[in-house]
Amino acid sequence: MAGDLWKDVLASCRRAVVGYVLGCSFGILLGTLTGRIRLANRVLSPLGHVLRAFPPVAIVPLAITWFGLAETSKYFLVFWGVLFPVWIGTHAGMSHVAQTYVWAARSLGAKRQHLFAEVLLPASLTHVLAGMRVAIGICFICVFVAEMAGAYEGIGFRISTSYLVFRVDRMLAALIVLGGMGAISDQLFHFTTTRVFPWTQFNK
């Protein structure tokens, strides 16, 4: 029994991590494009805001139709949920990078291809991280929803099967584990980012 729980936790974590990493990567990419390039903003932002209006929960049936009951539909759903807050955060940061940072970097010899990693991303990092932190919560909601809708393992699956056989104890245990995963991830994220990027904590 305990071994089963671990198996489910692991499956859920894997989905969370894969979807989260994909969502963050695309969110940062999209936010950089819309935040820095006027044409990209004109074309992609309206599209993004329309797509954003579809709640991840509502696209579950569609995701399953397209990607089947296998892992792809889970990853897609988490990706979808994570993408938008990270995009919005990155866009907000990228569109407000002080001109002097870019100018200073250019006059110190930075080429255009250096700007993203050396200036734009660090200069928008507090916004990007805010989006990523919001996305952690959404990420777990999406994992849960995806697993409820059809899966063979995972915390969501465990809760839905326990419900079918009225095992309230198992449901509660799984629920606590799920809540714990979310809370721990959030705290771990906060702890790690404030230590790796101490300058984001300065108020100046």
Place this chain on the structure above:
Amino acid sequence: MVDSKPVTNNAVGHIQVNSLTVRFQRAEGPVEVLDALSFTVLPGEFVCLLGTSGCGKSTILNALAGFISPTEGTIHLDGRVLNSPGPDRGMVFQKHALFPWMTVRRNVEFGLKMARISGELRRRVGQQFIDLVGLTGFENRYPAELSGGMEQRVGLARVLALDPLVLLMDEPFGSLDAQTRLLMQELLLRVWDETKKTVVFVTHDVDEAILLADRIIVLTARPAGIKEQIDVCLPRPRSSDLVTAHEFVSIKQHALKLIREESDFVFRAERG
């Protein structure tokens, strides 16, 4: 006057600005900020651009730095047309231009990193300039942990580390308190004396201009043109004691009169 033809194949920091005009597009139509401005800065010369605020001083420096392109006219450095930013011209901004995500050391080493200088050499050159501006021991601080004067010293070290031909300085000490500003001016003069770089220094402070410059270019109110050039023939090395010297005071009276005329003009224009 020295020969004003372009100097060729000779990297010495000779700036020639010819009929520089800059117009910005605004909602209410184009605004002319610089109007056919021409001046020369000789290699190793310290020139101050003196003008009231909003007259277009930063715009001139931004054009020299290559951040904005001239609407009309050209800028040459040692005979070469300037049209993009580059490490041959080091810009020290008024404030908030250090990278807040980098420590002092990484800020100072940034240009070296971009020039693909790595390891021991980068560390050594960076340290040399951190020491030069008196920030030894602060290498691992972040800009937010520094005072305004220290931030500006990092800004100076960061560009000096690349050994530029020209230093462009946009009211770099404008937001510092009076004591710190004096110390920074003396530091800059010392550094300039050691490195003999061409300096174009923007300020609206008459005392600062006289204390630092070989020559002061007084600008008219917008669109900026040249009102008058004042040669400052005060002996060097100079220190802040100079401000009471007779020659200093007479230059100051003259410069203040010029500035006064321009600011009166702006003041009346703004009143309608």
